[in-house]
Amino acid sequence: MEDAGGILTSKYKQSFKIMEKRELCPDTFFYAIEAPFIAKKLEAGQFVIVRPNDNGERIPLSICGWDSDKGIINVIIMSAGRTSGEINAMNVGDCLADVVGPLGERSHVEKTDGTAVVIGGGYGTGAVLPTALDHKKLGNKIVGIVGARSENLLLMVDELKAACDDVLLTTNDGSIGIEGFVTHALQKLIDDGVKVTSVLAVGPVPMMMAVCKMTEPLSIKTWVSLNAIMVDGTGMCGACRVSVGGETKFACFHGPDFDGHKVNFDELIKRQKMFVEKEKEALEAVSK
């Protein structure tokens, strides 16, 4: 826009340029994106909504780190369908059409004399990283648990190790760490006599469900980050409705973190499937 009489500048216009891109494992990339205003305001547990191009859809992405001075935010994107695939086809120097945020409330972190545990699966390993750092800042003892199908699919392990007192790895095929699921690692901690006072689990819904099922009888406070389907991310549309403790909540505005023992996961899983047919169609349209 024209500078009107020299008073107006366009200092608020952001370009959302991809500054760095790294493959973490097949179809999963780490990005550093220029977003100076968002980078100044981010807090652990928050997310952004991204629209890759002018024809694109808005998708939510968790934040796994940021640099306020450089004006950079970090996200991890796993190719799930058309939109994530479109972004993963972009390169350093390309610009995303829109990035909005920070959205959602910050993760719940309190001073504890026990041990806080963060559990990540897939992109969730990045998503729990800022919360782990918050625990560390408070002086809490913090253990990270990362799960994947196999060793080559584990991601962000070094970063998590730097933020936690200890990190346990689990793989379904036993290629590294404990053989089995993240719940096995959590069970091991408890069996070893570690006093776990809070858990944050971020990742695929079945993983979050399994963690909650295990911690509920032990009365361990467990937070989960709900990846409901979203549109605006500001509380305007209600697409992200989830049932928590029998009440309807908007995941984008009241969450994304909720008390996992109160979440109706069954409904969440079914709601996530709302657009499956369309998603396939969208993918087929590109491959043509």
Place this chain on the structure above:
Amino acid sequence: MADLSNKKRMALPMQEMPLHPGEERVKNFEEVPIGYSDEMAKQEALRCIQCTKPGCIPGCPVGIDIPAFIQLIEDGDFGGAVKKIRETNFLPAICGRVCPQDKQCQLDCVVGKKNKPVEIGSLERFVSDYERDNGGPVLPDIDPDTGKKVAIIGTGPAGLTAAYELRKKGHAVTCFEAFHRPGGVLVYGIPRFRLPLDIIDADVAFLEEMGVEFVYNMIIGKVLTLDDLLKKEGFDALFIGTGAGLPKMLGIPGENANGVYSANEYLTRIYLMNADKFPTYTTPLVQGNKVAVVGAGNTAMDVMRTAKRLGADVTCYYRRAREQAPARTEELHHAEDEFINWKFLSNPVEIMYDENNKVTAIKCEKMRLGEPDSSGRQKPVGTGETFIDEIDTLIFSLGCNVNPIIPSTDKKVTTNKWGIVMVDEKNYMTNKPGVFAGGDAVTGGSTVILAMGQAKVAAENMNKYLKGEIKWGEANVPDNPNWPGIVWDKPKPKKAATQK
């Protein structure tokens, strides 16, 4: 013609706005009214008797000099007519299309006592279209730079109006918008077949030409707080025009079934994200063949007419009778012409769904009209009898509460118990010094022209505030949680508007 007597003028037939026929228009998103020809506009203008105390003007929330612009149309000076309107309303193409004229300017037109009121809205629309086809609007005079900076939060009609008024006064104006494009509900609510996009874009381009800066993807409260804007970013005053964007639900079982949408989600997917052009645009929408729409206000009419255009069989469920439907008459008629099914006196009590969480049916209780309540409306009472209709999509169109982001991130901006931003009723200043508000944020959902009217008053007072003529502390902000928000009194019907 000028010597036509008032009696003759008042007996002239109303020029019916030509429309695309129902069976054709449900096949596309083109604007439904076709528009007046020059001749029709002049004929319609003849019906105005130029009252000395016009009933129409007080009915227009921005007080357009209606008889004056109609006279200019009668004289064939269409350019002059639009200039006249622009003295008080800078969005005539929008207002001419979407104002509820039957509840505002046309309500007390004298001609309407015996005949149909003068079609003020259609005339306003006509001259604004004439202007667009003939070089567009002329830039207004802009006062010399004052060195003051103002931020406008939200680019709906309230924000756009405040930007216009404050820029004219020589202030530097920056508009912050949460979405990637401007317009607010004008874009993501009101359907294209009532308000084409290029009209809104032209009005925004006009503001840009005046030197107003637009910034998108900025959720104020989150990315920059009000304090950031005032203290770090150097803005001298702020205007909150963030609208009413928190959808209401009924709170009945089954509301989270797949295929149940709020009107906001449904309309946003289509009109902001272009889901109707999927997969060229990648935002999906799943709409089945049997669509139920709950509610009978303007939003419900928009949703139903949209669903119809996307090929569905659409039924309206409303717990009161047709006569009590809150939609404007014209919108109801348009919907009726577009083959919508109606189930009045039907109160949804449950949404049924299958094992995949997919909506399958709606269960309603049949209602009957009981005693009139305090507002004089007959209250619907349950009969105990229920019925079940099979459906595959349900859209709640029940209105909105106020968008909570700003008040939730700045405790100084106080709200009533429904989330409406509290302002001094005279100058629209909030409880936070230098911060003003207007539009749906202070009414909880009203109309485009009311939002504009309030934004004008707020802008006028912001200008005074910036000049040091009013100070915070002089603001009289209510602290009553039951404060109803800004309420616009419909003009009281005058017995006899005096005639020339």
